[in-house]
Amino acid sequence: MTVESAPVTTEPTDWWRHAVVYQIYIRSFADGNGDGVGDIAGIRSRLPYLADLGVDALWITPWYRSPMADGGYDVADFRAIAPEFGTLTEAERLIEEIHEHGLRLIVDIVPNHTSDRHRWFADALTAGPGSPERARYWFRPGRGPDGALPPNDWHSVFGGPAWTRLPDHVERRAEWYLHLFAPEQPDLNWTNPEVRAEFESILRFWFDRGIDGLRLDVAHGLAKHPLLPDIGLDPGAAEFGEGGGRHLGDHPHWDRDEVHEIYRDWRQIADSYAATPRGARMFVAEAWRIRTGGLARYLRPGELHTAFNFDFLKCPWNAGELRTCIDDHLAALTRVGAPATWVLSSHDLTRHVTRYGLNGDWTRRRSGLDAGAVDLALGTRRARAAALLMLALPGSAYLYQGEELGLPEVDDLPSDVLQDPIWERSGHRVHGRDGCRVPLPWSGAAPALGFGTAKPWLPQPPQWRELSVEAQTGDPDSTLELYRTALRFRRAHPALGEGLLRWLEAPAGVIAFGRGAGFTCLVNLTARPVPLPVHDEIHLTSRPLDDHLLPPDTAVWLHAR
Template identity: 65%
Template sequence: MSAVPDAPWWRSAVIYQIYIRSFADGNGDGVGDIAGIRQRLPYLRGLGADALWITPWYPSPMADHGYDVADYRDIDPVYGTLREAEELIEEAHRLGLRIIPDIVPNHTSDRHEWFRAALAAGPGSRERARYHFRPGRGPGGALPPNNWASVFGGPAWTRVAEADGRPGEWYLHLFAPGQPDLNWDHPEVAAEFASVLRFWFERGVDGFRVDVAHGLAKDGRLPDFAEDHPVAPRAHPGHPHWDRDEVQRVYREWRKLAEEFPGDRMFVAEASLRSPARLARYVAPGGLHTAFNFDFMLSRWEPRRLREVVSGTLAELSAVGAPATWVLSNHDVLRAASRLGRPQTRDWVLTRSPTDAPLDLELGLRRARAAALLMLALPGGAYLYQGEELGLAEVEDLPEEVLQDPVWERSGRTVRGRDGCRVPMPWSGQEPPFGFSPPGACAPPWLPQPPAWKDLTVAAQSGDPASMLELYRRALRLRRAHPALGEGDGPALEWLPSAPEVLAFARRPGFRCAVNLSGRPQPLPPHREVLLASGPLDGGGLPPDTAAWLTAP
């Protein structure tokens, strides 16, 4: 936590991401749930987490595993009940853990009462005005209103049948057809989400992760647009539906709403943006509190690129008084060990294609250990994705018949999607379900776990000083105790003289970090003591793909 007296907790927090379907199954149906999370709260506290981000737990038909919300004020029965959620919040607070649910404001489920009403009401209705309904183009309106593409593949428009059965208007969905986009120019949309936020703040949640935070505002003209990639508009200022300036009005209102409640309630934005300067707009005074740094997560394992990302991020965010928020993995990207074990020829992107580059998992794990120490030494907060602390790799050989990500079908079964990073957590035992479900469970885990994970369970790694889990535990204990870490109480960081292939920096008081990204050993910076290293040190040297935390001389 922050060494700055009275600084809000979120400026330095380590927040653990729980992908609820895959974290822990309390009732034996093969799907993670609130009961499972409650059973594992002591583990999370012992790991060193300050807060838990929980992916959507709301009622949903699961077209996108909960990111298609049918009711924002309840809990899906597969995960538990509203009362269980309230008890989880209370129990987490007793253990000193905060709870941050997901909020999904860009779109609802097509089963949401608003969308069902829109289908029934017909063209020109008040109900349809809450979404983006438009007549089609071409003869008989048979073509979509524009050329926008879905992030999940295919067009971003689906045509509906009107009450008389004839083909009718089209509705916009930047993701799956079961996720119709809301029209944030409509006042009822803003009022509804203000009410939803209050509902959960009153139940004690400590903040929200804002899904697709850069996507709410659309150009009302709905113009055609030529783009290279639907997710990250890095080369396209003035994009018609990503990162439009108007979205900041929404978040200024949300910030004021959060400040009505005690306890430093917060928001973190999921926003895939062109630059740190654009990211800073989301966390400027009066806006959201924090935002994920995807540039860092997706950067090549290359010293110049990483230094550029770290320096640029800190410069832009400090200019607006916001902390950086670092992340290595999440439920949408290739797991770090698999990403870093492949040739680093470009920055990674948020979609997945079949991986044809050879994987060197030993290299990937060595780099993932070093990347963890780099991330946890940087100024600000950090997010850990479940299983990251176990060194789990992407499960790349899931049988096609078990794949559930909508990307698989929407891409014509050419892109396998995100299931490989969502395989349920291994906790204990020698065979699946590895303690994910209770003994005698009535169903297997919703995605199959690799048998080799028997060596990566929490139980197998606990107490092994060479394990990834114990590295994370030691790092998080040191991070909490050392006054230079987290937000710290001095200048953000100072780069130290080093070889071009080494990232070395100091943080005050008395801390240094060095990461060797070269293929040969490098000398350690001057230091008094080694606090922690991601791997064995070579005498006074730092081996390739290794990081060390040091005390200043």
């Protein structure tokens, strides 16, 4: 059987169809000014490392001016850089230097909401009910005789109601405002022409400064049912975090058809840069809560370019389920001419070394429920094999900072250092996402393992000295050198990236597929060694072979006859 991704193209403007993109969570990547928080100066100092790693592009999480109630995803000014990260001038210089290193740049855009410190929200509070200023958001009177009940039963992703009532001193019968995330993140009303015009201007502002693309936060959430109807949720229910789930039918605030009109307009803006030296700009969507099989709808011609395949990330370590996930995704995207976009970890999810090392259900761990002990040796073996699997698949791939070091989740952070709003909104029941956001270890040096010269904003485990860039560089058995080798090979091998995938015969529990003329990837997901097919050359293995057999939880790239 042959599974085909979208047709191969060599146009430089289509780099995103096959690129490997490195995600930088800016607060935790590198601290250049010695205040314990990552920044633009830190990124600039580490560009040689990123270029040498072999990635094609960088994605930087929000660097805009923000009160940081949600790590920068509560934006107060989309055209200004947060002072703790740097200045607009520094950002412009970083863009130039990224391009000088032969890399491209994607930055985050957060269109679903603003910060409650945004000037628009301040104007809305001052202007009062029924004003044009409030029409940019979702303000509504409460239910009940005195308006003391929320306008509907919607819940915040971070726990609790999705509505907050204004203080009594603001107005006599205070209205409520909608926030699908934290109260500090009021949702914008995308039926308002001012909202649409403002974000089109913001897109051009950053495209004009030379960025190559935008990652769309909560791409599935912008449109709301105009009547804001109840969903019928249990009043005590909560969603807690970014894991998300499928849904069927007409949801009042996730994955509504109206979002596609917005993205068709945005695509025209991105395409209008085709004649510039760097070509048309691109979008990659974060779309979690969508109807079954609905991801391809965001990638139809004239809409967005790519979208993360979170089904692959969440798929169990099982050959049959992984193959089905890959098949279904490639088939759906081929129908709309879009490339696949694979990912294993992000700033919102438990690092995959830990996920693969859990005996229990990894989704339960952050909820404070027993998920079993973490076997880090097992998780590391599987994570290394999963990396070779992902990098051999058709399409593009996103790496989350630190996965090239084999970093596990830090799941024992003291409660007094936790900063994710989920911790507070859940009543201290759900630890949230801080465990995957701990600053990177660059060396064994105190006080911050090379991250900077000051105590970092989240504490690093002492044992991370052994996983630092310094410790792993030059060690042929290290995870860092595995990634470097794989990325160099992928860039040099014409069969990898976008193109065809051919499933090959293999023992039960083994994934096997071919790319191009002779390239073969095998992943052994069983508990026993399996024989290799007849081959001419072994290119790379995720761990040493066992007497010419492929060990359990191991991947191999080879040239087969």
